[in-house]
Amino acid sequence: MTMLDRMRRHKGWLKWSLALVVLTFVVFYIPDFLSTSTGAAPSQVLAEVDGSPITVGTFQRRYAAQINAYRQAYGGQMNEQLLRQLGIDRQIVQQLVDEEAMVADARRQGITVSDAEIRERILSMPAFQENGRFIGEQRYRQILQFNNPPFTTTEFEDNLRRALMIEKLRTAVTGWVNVADSEVADEYRRRNEKVKLDVVPVTADAFRSRVTATDADLATHFEANKESYRIGEKRKFKYALVDVDQVRGGIEIPDADVEAFYKQNIAQYTTPAQVRASHILLKIEGKDENTVRAAAEDVLKQVRAPGADFAALAKQYSEDESNKDRGGDLDFFPRGRMVAEFENAAFAMKPGDVSDLVKTQFGFHIIKVVDSQPEVVRPLAETKPEIVDQLRWQRAQQRAEEAAKTLASEAKSAADLERLAKERSFEFRETGLFLRDEPIDQLGPQPELAATVFGLAEGGVSTPQRVARGWVVATVSGTQAPYVPALDEVKERVREDVLRDKAATMARERAAQIATELKTAKDFAAAVKRAGLEVKSTELVARGSAIPDIGMSEEIDTAAFTLPVNGVSDAITTPTGTAIIRVVERENVTDAQITAGRDELREEMAARRRDSFFSAYMQKAKTGLKVNVHQDVMAQLLGPEPAGMPGLPGLPQ
Numbered sequence: 052m053t054m055l056d057r058m059r060r061h062k063g064w065l066k067w068s069l070a071l072v073v074l075t076f077v078v079f080y081i082p083d084f085l086s087t088s089t090g091a092a093p094s095q096v097l098a099e100v101d102g103s104p105i106t107v108g109t110f111q112r113r114y115a116a117q118i119n120a121y122r123q124a125y126g127g128q129m130n131e132q133l134l135r136q137l138g139i140d141r142q143i144v145q146q147l148v149d150e151e152a153m154v155a156d157a158r159r160q161g162i163t164v165s166d167a168e169i170r171e172r173i174l175s176m177p178a179f180q181e182n183g184r185f186i187g188e189q190r191y192r193q194i195l196q197f198n199n200p201p202f203t204t205t206e207f208e209d210n211l212r213r214a215l216m217i218e219k220l221r222t223a224v225t226g227w228v229n230v231a232d233s234e235v236a237d238e239y240r241r242r243n244e245k246v247k248l249d250v251v252p253v254t255a256d257a258f259r260s261r262v263t264a265t266d267a268d269l270a271t272h273f274e275a276n277k278e279s280y281r282i283g284e285k286r287k288f289k290y291a292l293v294d295v296d297q298v299r300g301g302i303e304i305p306d307a308d309v310e311a312f313y314k315q316n317i318a319q320y321t322t323p324a325q326v327r328a329s330h331i332l333l334k335i336e337g338k339d340e341n342t343v344r345a346a347a348e349d350v351l352k353q354v355r356a357p358g359a360d361f362a363a364l365a366k367q368y369s370e371d372e373s374n375k376d377r378g379g380d381l382d383f384f385p386r387g388r389m390v391a392e393f394e395n396a397a398f399a400m401k402p403g404d405v406s407d408l409v410k411t412q413f414g415f416h417i418i419k420v421v422d423s424q425p426e427v428v429r430p431l432a433e434t435k436p437e438i439v440d441q442l443r444w445q446r447a448q449q450r451a452e453e454a455a456k457t458l459a460s461e462a463k464s465a466a467d468l469e470r471l472a473k474e475r476s477f478e479f480r481e482t483g484l485f486l487r488d489e490p491i492d493q494l495g496p497q498p499e500l501a502a503t504v505f506g507l508a509e510g511g512v513s514t515p516q517r518v519a520r521g522w523v524v525a526t527v528s529g530t531q532a533p534y535v536p537a538l539d540e541v542k543e544r545v546r547e548d549v550l551r552d553k554a555a556t557m558a559r560e561r562a563a564q565i566a567t568e569l570k571t572a573k574d575f576a577a578a579v580k581r582a583g584l585e586v587k588s589t590e591l592v593a594r595g596s597a598i599p600d601i602g603m604s605e606e607i608d609t610a611a612f613t614l615p616v617n618g619v620s621d622a623i624t625t626p627t628g629t630a631i632i633r634v635v636e637r638e639n640v641t642d643a644q645i646t647a648g649r650d651e652l653r654e655e656m657a658a659r660r661r662d663s664f665f666s667a668y669m670q671k672a673k674t675g676l677k678v679n680v681h682q683d684v685m686a687q688l689l690g691p692e693p694a695g696m697p698g699l700p701g702l703p704q
Contacts, residue, residue, distance in 0.1 A: 097684050249575060252585075272552075273541075284532060287483055293522040347408050347415035354405055361419050362377075562622035607623055607625065
C-alpha cells in the first residue's frame, strides 16, 4: 500500500467483523424486490429461534448491507435475477437464524457481556478514534445517525453485545484448537514448493481428423448409452405480458414530485469542494522526531526561498514514493480523503499558499495548494429530465407489478387469463415446447419463470413472474412427457460423442507410446519433435497452477511433485486432455522460509479448523433449540425458491 493510499483511508463509516458476525452500516442500495410491494412489513416476524424473533426489517437491513458490499466489489454488476439465482436472500435468512441460535446457546451457557466490555470495545474501534483517541460521545452518536438507515446507540450497542456474546461462545468452544509445527511445515511446503515443467500435450483434437464414425458405431454407442440421450419433460405455456415500457408511456410526473426527489437526494447532484495540492513528506517512523522536524524546517526554508521550484524540491526530498516523481502532486481531492490534519491545512489555504510544517501520523508535510474548486450543486432545471425519467421508471415498475398481481388474482383459469389480458390490452402469447433449462421463445433464459411453469398444473394460473420486459402471468397449455428418442432424432449428437471418444482413445494410446520413448531419450526436446509434437515449458509453478493446454489438474500436480528433476511421467489423462511432463527444475522450501511464515499459516489453519469445529458444534446445538421459519412470510418477501436451489440446511422445508 502506498503512502497516498494509506492517507486516503476511508474515515466516515463504521465497518468491522467479529467472528462469524458482520455488522455493516453503509447502505446505499436496497433491491427493488425488497423495497417495493413485497407485502411483508418490517415488523413482521420472519423466523423465531427459541422464542426470539427475527423480523423482516432485520433481514432487509442485513440484505441491503450485503448487497452494497457486492456492488462495491463487483462494480455494481448486480441484478435481482443473479442475486436470486445465487440464493443470497435465503443464505442471509440462514445466517440470521444461525446467529440467533448462537446467541441462544451462549445465554444457555451463562455467557454475558457487561456494559464495561461494550464500552471498551467501542473505545478501541478505529472508526471511533482520531489521533489514537476516542472521538467523543457527540461524534459517536453522529456517526451512527448518519448511516442509512440510522442507528440509535441502543440498537448499535445491542448488536455489539450480541456479537461479543458469539465471540465469547466461539472462543469457549474452540479455544483449545491448535495446529502442530509439523502440520504447519507440511502445509507450507505443499503451498510453496515449485517446479518448472516441460509439458507435451497430446490432445484429442489433434486426432479428430483421423477418426470416423460408421452407422454401426453410432448404433452400438446409442444402444449402450440410451439413457444419456433421454429428452426430459417439455412444456409450453400461454402468458400475459405486462410491459413496463408500455406502462411507462402513460405516466406523468408532477413538478412537485420532481422537486421533492431533488431535495431528498441533493447529495446525488452535488460535487463537493476540492483542492489540488502537492506535498513534501519526511517520515518519522523509526526516526528521532526532533531530527526529522529540523530537517523538514530546513526544506521549508528552501521552499519559501525566492524562485524556489516546489516540484523539484519534492523530487529531491519527499519520502512519499507514490508521488514524489510527480513533484509531490496529489491531484484534486475532496474532504474525507486525507487524514484530518493534512485535510484541515489544505482546505484552509488559497492556491499558491505554502503551509507551515503539518504533522500527521506519517511524518512532517509541507503542503502547497495548486488549485481549488468550490462545491457545485447542479440546479433543479438541469437535473429535472433525469429525475423525471428515474421516477417514471420507478413508478412504471411498481404499477406494472401491481397490474400483474391484480391480473393473477382475478384470473381463475386459462380462459380468464386470456380474456382479462385482452380487455386490458396486455400482450397475450403462447410459447413453443421447451425443456426446463432451455431459453423460452421471445423471453430468453428465465430460470425462475421456467421453474414456476414446470410446477403448475395444466390450466392453472401462475403468480406474477419478473422478466426483462416486465411481468408475466402464465398458464400451462401443453406438456410432452420425457422419452428416449429414436437414434435418428439425436444422430448428430451421437456422432459427435463417438468421434470425441475415438479421438480421445487414440490420443491416450499415442501418449502412452510416446511416454515410453521419452523416458529413455537422450534429448527430450528432439524426441518430442520427431514424434510430431510440441514441448510447452512453464515457469516455476506451485500446485494448482494452470498447465498449457491442460488447465489445472490434480493428476499433473501429483506427478510433477513426485518425480525427480529430469524425471519423465507416464501419459497422464486428465478431465481435459492427456499429457506427458518432464520436471526441469524444482524449488524447494527452506527451513528459514517455513519459520518466517509459520505463525501466519498456523493461525489460518487453526481458524479453518475452529470454523469447522464450531459449525459442527452449532449443528448439534441447534437440535436442542426450537427453530421456526415462517414460510408464508418468506414467500411474501422472497417469492418462490429458484429452480435447482436446494433447501438450506437448518431451515424447515
